[in-house]
Amino acid sequence: MKKTKKIALASVMTMSMFLGACGGSDDASGDDDKTISVWAMGEEGKQLKELAEKFEEENEDDIKVEVQAIPWESAHDKLLTAVASQDGPDVFQLGTTWVPEFAEAGAMLDLSEHTDDYPEFEPDNYFEGARETMQYDGQQIGIPWYVESRVLYYREDLLEEVGYDEAPATWDELKDASSQLADRSEDDYGLDIDQNDQITPFIFAWQNGYEVSEEEAENGDFNFDGEEFVGAIEYYHSFFDEGISQTSEGEDITKAFEKGTKPMFFSGPWMISVLNDQAPDIEGQWGTAVMPEQEKGTSSIGGANFSIFHNTEKVDESLEFLSYINETETQLEWLEMSNTLPSRTEAWEDPLLQDDPMYATFGRQLEDAQPGPQIEEWDQLTQELLDSIERINVGGADVEEEMANFNEKAEGLLAE
Template identity: 50%
Template sequence: MKFKKGLSMAAGVSLIVAAGCGNDNNAADGGNGEENNGGNNGETTTLSVWAMGEEGNALGSFVESFENEHENIEVNVQAIPWDNAHDSLLTAVASGDGPDVLQLGTTWVAEFAGAGAFLDLSDYEDDYDMINNDDFFEGALDTTYYNDAIYGVPWYVDTRVLFYRTDILEEHGYEEPPQNWEEMLEVSRELADRGDGMFGFDIDQNDQLVPPIFAWQNGWEFNEEEAEENFADPAFREAMDYYHTYFAEGLVQETEGVPIEQGFEEGSKPMFTSGPWMINIIRNEAPDIDGDWDVAMFPGNERNASAIGGSHLSVFAKTENPEEALEFISYMSEPETQIEWFKETNTLPARQSAWDDEELQQDEKLAVFGDQLEEAVAPPVLSQWENIAQDLLSSLERINRGGADLDEELDNFQQQAANRLD
């Protein structure tokens, strides 16, 4: 069956910032979510913020308007290379000499919250309306909780959608992208049959989020009380079998091959999933296919789920300036500020109301990301999750490339998960 186009275009990274304590001056009176112009007899409080890579450079010039509104608060931003971020925070936790404000990748919440690195923001929920605000995407809010406490405020978000070559699909009789698993397999098989070196879909086999996305799409949910038994759920096992089908039938390339943007431009990899950053990469590096590609929600089975990523702003537990830190986080989380940050960095706002912005509404490709964020799921907030996800990738590699029996290998994976969760 060939399908006709009818997609909705309605609008709907992980990064860590460590900030120095900034405790050379007495803390200014703050709170209540209101503008804080001081209250410390004219003395200036300094919040030293370390941000990752290019975003750190962007944030350094971005805070000027905050300082103009808060004349007794200065923000000192230092860019930290991504490779050093995790170790920098470990050092800060161990020494107690850490940041006022942290921009935290969502997958690190459990590890560092469990180590006592962050201030529990639930104690400030009545005074600052950006804490636990349901204007944030639900998936983003989910990753701010750990052990019934709140350890961050969503800043920006990302998610994965389907990128596809409209011209190639149309050549094969498909006027719209696939809408579900059955159609996704049908289109992939059709496109893989074009000849040697041609594939239907591309799967990043190093991406820890891809296998869980397939599971979420099949109705699977992780329940902490069930622990490793989650991985015996038929919904999970069926999703891994579906994932394996693409390799068993040669619909995806087992080896890395050419960069995805090159394969997409050449047409050898006419469908893949990626985040919003890929839009500009394709526009800039593959201008010859302008008008011949589009994006759509990730086709699923029970639901068209994807993963939600991005970063939060958190407060270091040892800060001497909690009110000033929260004033800064409040400012950065305002819808108007998030829109300006999007225009500066092309990262997507975490506040749903920010998506009413005209620029986000008019770019149909970005609007699809807004739709997808409504169906985005947060990975479990567990300190062991990244290791479990890596174990799953290793098991799937043995299944896809080594010919291991799927059921036996997933049983072994479940036992590994049990050991990690014990």
């Protein structure tokens, strides 16, 4: 366990010592009934109300659910306040990158002792990458609600024109195909890389053999100046340096993909419905593929987890709700409602996913996907990396020197 915490989290823990006597959970659920309060984020929170109503109809214990939809932009501060006051909801949603911070604060109930009664909670039910976000310091502190990963979206028709009947399968093929596509005209590019996406540099690094253990991450031993990470950033940068990828933001990727000026890009499952809805004229001309390999074809895994607030007085009711939400049938219903992917591997055996080539790609990719380092400082760390990459791509900074500086800053963040 690290000896230091972020300032905000340290303040939360200090406040908790004084406010811990408050106890209980959010006042949406009283002590005299079986009503639980659930905090969920953004549009998902609004849609979750429909599932909650079905749970109320089907459960035999007359458990009621009050869902509060919280905008993502205010969710983090609201959760910090709940931890500080010890007056949170019974059940709450967390983005996977927030898990370490709130786990360190002791905000989540340990579910380990409940897996015998609720086999849905067993880690083996979930993709390997998702398991890492369920566990912290020997405790099981959440259940993956849904998952996402990044795959390659590509224009089949345009790749065929440059000699590729299938999507590029290796780094060399990706570079070759995208170079040819970019050479079509001054207005064309080969591969769109979102420079604001914090996970893409790590995806390239994992593919290039970069690894960091949980213990190394906690100690700040990231080795960002090592051969594997530096080599990945050099490959990443080469697309911008050679004019294959656009350095400026440029045209919206959906429109550019439809026009063919940006015929390949990396993205998550949400883009399937976006393209179907907003680019119907290219139906049947595009596809999805797992990530091109270097040493590996690893991609990221993200999504959201559900946890139970550590001092809820409605443990049994909260467990029942979590169990329902993570049943395979419920996850498949949620897929149809929200276009988010099931976290349970069993759900991927259903024809709804197996017979859809776009979704099936994500199922294959999730077998080789991992989360970012499970540390509290993740957001700060990745922002520093994006700043370094901008200095490389736009400012012409040397990759090795910039990564050495970044590695030093990363070590400093963990030492604060």
